[in-house]
Amino acid sequence: MENLDQTDRTILRILQNDSKKTAKEIAAMLNLTVSPVYERIRRLENQGFIKKYVAILDKDRIGRSITAICQISMRYHDESFIDEFEKQIQSLNEVQECYHMAGQVDFILKIHVQSLESYHEFVRYQLSKIKNIGVINSNFVIKEIKHTSEYYI
Amino acid sequence: MENLDQTDRTILRILQNDSKKTAKEIAAMLNLTVSPVYERIRRLENQGFIKKYVAILDKDRIGRSITAICQISMRYHDESFIDEFEKQIQSLNEVQECYHMAGQVDFILKIHVQSLESYHEFVRYQLSKIKNIGVINSNFVIKEIKHTSEYYI
DNA sequence: ACTGAAATCACTTCCTC
DNA sequence: GAGGAAGTGATTTCAGT
Numbered sequence: 001m002e003n004l005d006q007t008d009r010t011i012l013r014i015l016q017n018d019s020k021k022t023a024k025e026i027a028a029m030l031n032l033t034v035s036p037v038y039e040r041i042r043r044l045e046n047q048g049f050i051k052k053y054v055a056i057l058d059k060d061r062i063g064r065s066i067t068a069i070c071q072i073s074m075r076y077h078d079e080s081f082i083d084e085f086e087k088q089i090q091s092l093n094e095v096q097e098c099y100h101m102a103g104q105v106d107f108i109l110k111i112h113v114q115s116l117e118s119y120h121e122f123v124r125y126q127l128s129k130i131k132n133i134g135v136i137n138s139n140f141v142i143k144e145i146k147h148t149s150e151y152y153i
Numbered sequence: 154m155e156n157l158d159q160t161d162r163t164i165l166r167i168l169q170n171d172s173k174k175t176a177k178e179i180a181a182m183l184n185l186t187v188s189p190v191y192e193r194i195r196r197l198e199n200q201g202f203i204k205k206y207v208a209i210l211d212k213d214r215i216g217r218s219i220t221a222i223c224q225i226s227m228r229y230h231d232e233s234f235i236d237e238f239e240k241q242i243q244s245l246n247e248v249q250e251c252y253h254m255a256g257q258v259d260f261i262l263k264i265h266v267q268s269l270e271s272y273h274e275f276v277r278y279q280l281s282k283i284k285n286i287g288v289i290n291s292n293f294v295i296k297e298i299k300h301t302s303e304y305y306i
Numbered sequence: 307a308c309t310g311a312a313a314t315c316a317c318t319t320c321c322t323c
Numbered sequence: 324g325a326g327g328a329a330g331t332g333a334t335t336t337c338a339g340t
Contacts, residue, residue, distance in 0.1 A: 004215075012215070015208035019172065022316060036325050038318070051209045054302055055168035058204050062157075062165070064304050067252065069261055086298045093305035099220065100296040108222055108292075112304060139261075143253040145239045149207055149302060151217050151265060152246035175333060189308050191335070308340085315334075322326080 004049070007032075009153045011040055012049065016150040019053045056149070064112040067141035068119055070127075072107040075134040088130045094122050105137075116140075157202070160185075162306045164193055165202065169303040172206045209302070217265040220294035221272055223280075225260040228287040241283045247275050258290075269293075 004012075007030060014021055014029070027037045044050050059065060074081060082100075089098045089109070097110040113119045119138070127136065157165075160183060167174055167182070180190045197203050212218060227234060235253075242251045242262070250263040266272045272291070280289065 012208070012210060016210060017205075017207065019206045019208045024316070033326050034317085035319090035327080039324085042318095047214075048211050049214050051211050052170075053172045053206065053208055054170065055165070055172045055206055056204045056302060057165060057169060057304055058201050059304055061200075061202050062304055062306060069252065069254065090299050095299055096302075096304075097300050098298040099222065099294040100298055101222065101292050102295050103292040105292070107298070139254050139256040139258070141252040142255050145251040145253055145260070146243050146248055147250050149209060149249075151210055151212055151215055151249075153210075153215060176335095177333070186309055187334085188310080188336090192307090195335095310339090311337090313334100313336080315332105317330105317332075319328105319330080321328090323324105 008040055008044060008049075011037065012044065012153055013150075015041070015050065016153075059112060063114050066113045066115060066119060067144070068111045068113070069139050069141065070109040070111055070123075071105040071135075071137040071139075072109065072133055073104070073135040074106045075132050077106075081132045085130055085132065092122075092126055094126070161193055161197060161202075164190065165197065165306055166303075168194070168203065169306075212265060216267050219266045219268060219272060220297070221264045221266070222292050222294065223262040223264055223276075224258040224288075224290040224292075225262065225286055226257070226288040227259045228285050230259075234285045238283055238285065245275075245279055247279070 010030060011026060014026055023034045023037045023041065027034050030037065041050075059067075074085065085107070086098075086100070089095055089107075094111050094113055095109055096112055097108075099108050100106065101108055111119070111122065113122055123136065123138065127133070163183060164179060167179055176187045176190045176194065180187050183190065194203075212220075227238065238260070239251075239253070242248055242260075247264050247266055248262055249265055250261075252261050253259065254261055264272070264275065266275055272293075276289065276291065280286070
């Protein structure tokens with residue numbers, strides 16, 4: 001973070017919002033030519049500031065309209081149980097995010113499914129098959145207020 | 154979703170993982186030439202399946218290592234209060250996600266900050282300035298198990 | 307819907323200051 | 324660290340099947 005100047009930050013801000021912007025367009029915004037912009041972007045990639053470039057899909061359009069937040073507490077907290085749980089969660093396609101938490105609840109998951117019925121099936125046939133789960137507490141999103149992949153820089 | 158054939162889905166799967174893949178590379182994977190791949194991608198964009206293309210940054214690298222999940226209940230549930238809350242939340246740079254929930258808790262937020270101290274400042278100077286908040290319950294992520302922008306297709 | 311070729315434009319390298 | 328010119332390769336369009 002310390003080794004990023006104002007130009008780098010502007011480039012990151014632009015690419016977080018639209019990675020299809022060409023080096024030429026970015027150069028114009030910064031009053032630079034293409035070469036320095038190109039070299040900065042490559043440096044930001046190589047130094048790991050930019051992890052990847054992805055397409056963001058419309059979840060409603062592809063039939064994943066239901067978002068559930070699922071809070072899970074484990075029965076036992078042995079290292080081996082936790083490791084196993086984490087491995088299993090990673091392999092579930094419905095799970096978009098999973099965090100190990102400090103506090104009462106052990107894990108918080110964000111899950112996308114097609115319908116309430118598919119959520120039922122997900123809990124019944126996938127989640128509850130994982131060993132050592134104590135409490136599962138599910139809540140549904142009724143409105144997405146904000147959802148961005150951009151970090152404020 | 155119904156008007157997507159297997160080729161479209163494969164293209165979406167590839168672009169969700171790496172939007173820098175060229176039409177040529179994708180064509181090779183699908184045993185096609187460049188033109189149909191190019192035209193399908195443009196159709197998927199125009200029909201709104203692909204919303205945008207973005208760069209994903211490394212949050213540790215840019216000094217946003219702390220993730221907090223914050224659950225908020227409102228004091229009153231009048232429409233005007235809720236609307237105002239949503240508007241204010243959208244303008245907060247630290248808030249990555251915010252969902253209006255069905256259930257006991259009204260809103261769940263995901264927040265990225267630099268340190269526990271900056272989280273304290275966020276709650277004190279930004280969040281608690283918003284009118285009509287009843288209960289704020291914050292929990293911190295100790296490990297990110299899974300975090301992807303890809304939807305399973 | 308796909309192929310193949312042609313035109314345009316962006317990416318990438320390298321040499322300069 | 325930035326500019327400019329040159330080469331390479333991808334995007335984009337279109338006629339043909």
